[in-house]
Amino acid sequence: MPELPEVETVRRVLEPALVGARILHAEIVDPRLTRPFDPGIVAAELVGERVTAVGRRGKYLLVVLGPGRVLLVHLRMTGSFRVAPRASLPADAHRRALLRLDNGLDVAYRDLRRFGTWELLEPVDVEPHLADRLGPEPFARVVTGRWLSDRVARRRAPLKAVLLDQRVVAGLGNIYVDEALWRARLHPARPAASLDAADGARLVRAMRAALRVGIDRQGATLRDYAAPDGREGTMQDEFHAYGRSGEPCSRCRAPLERTVVAGRGTTFCPRCQPAP
Template identity: 60%
Template structure:
């Protein structure tokens, strides 16, 4: 699933191509994308709208229009957004096409068809997101003390707590493992039992892992691609994720794989405590 760095990379790529452009024509090819709303209704709402901004909250991409409407996109497991010119739109797994007023196309593809497009009014957006998402880990207001408040009393393993979007918005399986390695914390530790120095280390680890992912334009393992179709590079820089049996880059101990909260989890038993 695309996580915060991948969605932020998509946002940064699409923003200069979308802002100021009008949705000339909208074709939604899969009714699952907008359910329970009829896709023809969503297409009609979006057609003619001019883009004012492209933002992100957690794993959600937010397209804001001058009229006050908002298109909220979640890529889920395998969704990808592309941008192309001259009608060069490949049909494989295509779920939606938006023709812009410069005659370029924004395409949405999704192999597993779990992604969603939701149209809201601007005054509905904050409450919708607040009910589903916790702290935004790259905002200036994200602090170790706020993270401590979110983890206080939690009996779940720290890895599972980080995957809960109501704790930290945008952290998924990859960057949770990478953050915990940076913090030297065993992913099986009980979240509410971390001490103050460990919380501070985890705060730093989360930010550094996410910043590294953005700097390398996301991780392409299977489906994720940038809007121009090229791959990200973070997969070449993983410290532990997917590297079972390889030596830890910090202490040399072989990296192990286990399961935490039902998710495959990689960690170093030598230096993560």
């Protein structure tokens, strides 16, 4: 599933293509994309709107329209965009939607697994909708070591499971949690409530460092992910933990191990990240 760096990469590519453009035609061919709302009605609502901004909140893309309405896009496992000059995109059995813009570009949305969602929100609904689902951004000033340790103080679940909860900190998924925990030298199965302010500060620095590398490398290209301009990210070449079970730790050279935490495959260093 695309995480914060992958979604931020998508946002950065979409922004110059969309901002300032008016939607001349919208086609949504998959009713699951806008469920429970009729895709034809949602498409009709988009026609004529001018895009004023393209934002990101956690793993969500926010396409801001003229009157302040927002098309909220969640890519989930295999959602992706493609941008190309009008009528130049090849036929695609996995295309779920198409936006035709007055600047001569087409923006296609494809989704192999069909788990992605589009929601058209009125201005007054945007912030409450996001606040119900997301904690602060990892780079937000409020996210400090003390704040994080207080935030998880009553959580007995494993630390990795708590970090995957988008209501704690938004944007982290399986990849960047593994990478952050490796950088912070914290075991993924450690009880979250055991985190003190010093541990929290180390973890906040580690999260931010892993995410910055991911953004700089335009995300990790695993399976279906690619940016809207077709470029593939290279974060997979920078992994210290995720997916490297059995390989030597790049810090201490001990073999990395794989376990399952919160139902997710998890890679860690048994020497650098001692068990609780």
